[in-house]
Amino acid sequence: MTTTLLYDAFVLCLGEADHIFERGYVVVEDDRIAEVGAMRDLPEGRAFDTRIDCSGKLVMPGLVNAHTHTPMTLFRGFAEGVSLLTLDGWYNTIRTLELVMTADMVPAAVEVACAEMIRTGTTTFADQYFFMDQIVPAVAKSGLRAALAYGVVELGDPVARERELTRLDAFLEEVGNHPSGRLKGWVGPHAFFVDNSPETMAREKVLSEKYDTGLHIHISTTGEEDDFCRTHYGTTAVKKMRELGMLERPTLAAHAISIPEEDWNILAESPFTCVIAASACMRAGAEAAPTVGMRAAGINLAIGTDNVCNNNDYDLFLEMRTLAKLSSYREKRPGALPARDVLEMATAGGARALGMGDMIGALTVGWKADLIVLDQTGIGWTPFPANDPFTALVYSVNGLQVTDTMVDGKWLLRNRQWTTLDYADAVKRQTADVTRLMALREAQG
Numbered sequence: 001m002t003t004t005l006l007y008d009a010f011v012l013c014l015g016e017a018d019h020i021f022e023r024g025y026v027v028v029e030d031d032r033i034a035e036v037g038a039m040r041d042l043p044e045g046r047a048f049d050t051r052i053d054c055s056g057k058l059v060m061p062g063l064v065n066a067h068t069h070t071p072m073t074l075f076r077g078f079a080e081g082v083s084l085l086t087l088d089g090w091y092n093t094i095r096t097l098e099l100v101m102t103a104d105m106v107p108a109a110v111e112v113a114c115a116e117m118i119r120t121g122t123t124t125f126a127d128q129y130f131f132m133d134q135i136v137p138a139v140a141k142s143g144l145r146a147a148l149a150y151g152v153v154e155l156g157d158p159v160a161r162e163r164e165l166t167r168l169d170a171f172l173e174e175v176g177n178h179p180s181g182r183l184k185g186w187v188g189p190h191a192f193f194v195d196n197s198p199e200t201m202a203r204e205k206v207l208s209e210k211y212d213t214g215l216h217i218h219i220s221t222t223g224e225e226d227d228f229c230r231t232h233y234g235t236t237a238v239k240k241m242r243e244l245g246m247l248e249r250p251t252l253a254a255h256a257i258s259i260p261e262e263d264w265n266i267l268a269e270s271p272f273t274c275v276i277a278a279s280a281c282m283r284a285g286a287e288a289a290p291t292v293g294m295r296a297a298g299i300n301l302a303i304g305t306d307n308v309c310n311n312n313d314y315d316l317f318l319e320m321r322t323l324a325k326l327s328s329y330r331e332k333r334p335g336a337l338p339a340r341d342v343l344e345m346a347t348a349g350g351a352r353a354l355g356m357g358d359m360i361g362a363l364t365v366g367w368k369a370d371l372i373v374l375d376q377t378g379i380g381w382t383p384f385p386a387n388d389p390f391t392a393l394v395y396s397v398n399g400l401q402v403t404d405t406m407v408d409g410k411w412l413l414r415n416r417q418w419t420t421l422d423y424a425d426a427v428k429r430q431t432a433d434v435t436r437l438m439a440l441r442e443a444q445g
């Protein structure tokens with residue numbers, strides 16, 4: 001057994017206990033949190049394999065990015081001035097690149113994404129894309145915890161449908177046996193109804209049951225699927241999904257901008273999570289999701305960066321800030337979504353969404369040691385206690401103040417240096433990939 005003591009820290013536990021220890025300590029044993037408490041209760045002279053002085057530091061649970069597409073760091077900057085929340089916008093920009101990109105461009109792009117998440121305090125993320133055979137080893141190398149959804153794009157093509165469903169089945173089988181224990185395979189219908197047909201969706205649901213996993217989807221980015229369902233089935237997308245039995249499965253639904261209010265109760269009673277991606281929504285010029293209303297209705301909510309073509313970064317602290325401000329702006333009142341609630345969405349809310357609500361998202365004894373350390377000697381924290389830690393974390397600091405990131409009891413970032421990934425090298429490889437990608441697109445005309 002390996003033991004690590006983090007001492008003299010400002011410890012923010014979050015979760016149900018919600019303890020704050022202004023001078024606290026955390027003991028990590030192997031991959032688990034073994035103790036959390038106040039310094040005055042730590043007996044002197046105890047032996048630990050490693051002792052880390054955290055004076056001037058804040059220790060808190062790692063953040064959960066509940067919606068992204070990691071290989072798309074390859075396309076950062078390629079979709080400026082375009083809304084990727086419409087099927088047309090995506091099809092005419094990103095899809096043209098996706099059709100010429102090659103599998104060997106994926107690893108560097110995923111490493112860049114993972115390194116940026118580690119650097120800014122994310123310890124778990126939910127991905128949805130294709131090229132999963134390339135994504136899985138890159139994420140495993142990073143050390144992050146992840147729910148990886150195999151993206152199914154069929155666009156009405158029955159040949160694509162059969163091929164993708166067969167590959168999805170094989171992927172779920174394979175990743176379920178991944179030796180890291182940190183990766184979980186998910187089913188990723190790209191867009192319900194608009195892209196994936198009800199027949200495909202029914203089969204995706206069966207696969208999610210077979211492998212005891214969930215569905216990671218986009219929904220209500222523009223209301224296109226509601227219009228489609230009203231025209232074809234005379235009902236809303238949520239009601240049609242309920243009819244198909246989809247809502248029995250854990251579902252991560254990105255954006256959820258315009259789900260009709262009449263359907264909120266259905267979602268509150270289902271293992272359904274709306275993942276709010278405020279930056280992507282604002283950059284697209286879309287409506288703001290009714291976060292405050294959906295939360296009050298009892299729907300589980302989480303936060304995602306979405307891809308970095310419409311964000312354009314992985315800093316979940318900035319994402320929390322954007323969402324908090326956007327909520328006040330939408331509701332036309334200050335503090336509409338309290339900082340504490342925003343932090344809850346970025347930790348426990350995301351953990352619940354991924355089926356990990358009893359193992360990550362809070363510093364709880366016996367849970368996984370997924371935690372981050374922030375430098376409180378930098379700018380934006382004072383004066384304490386008026387600028388309380390929740391307010392500071394959401395409104396006045398950012399992810400670059402993270403100094404250390406731990407997942408499963410292992411440091412992925414130590415003293416601001418990556419331990420598992422070489423960011424500079426990944427960027428260099430990615431830059432060469434982008435040059436090739438542009439040449440391929442050029443050749444396609």
Ligand SMILES: [Zn+2]
Binds near residue numbers: 068
């Ligand atoms: Zn997305």
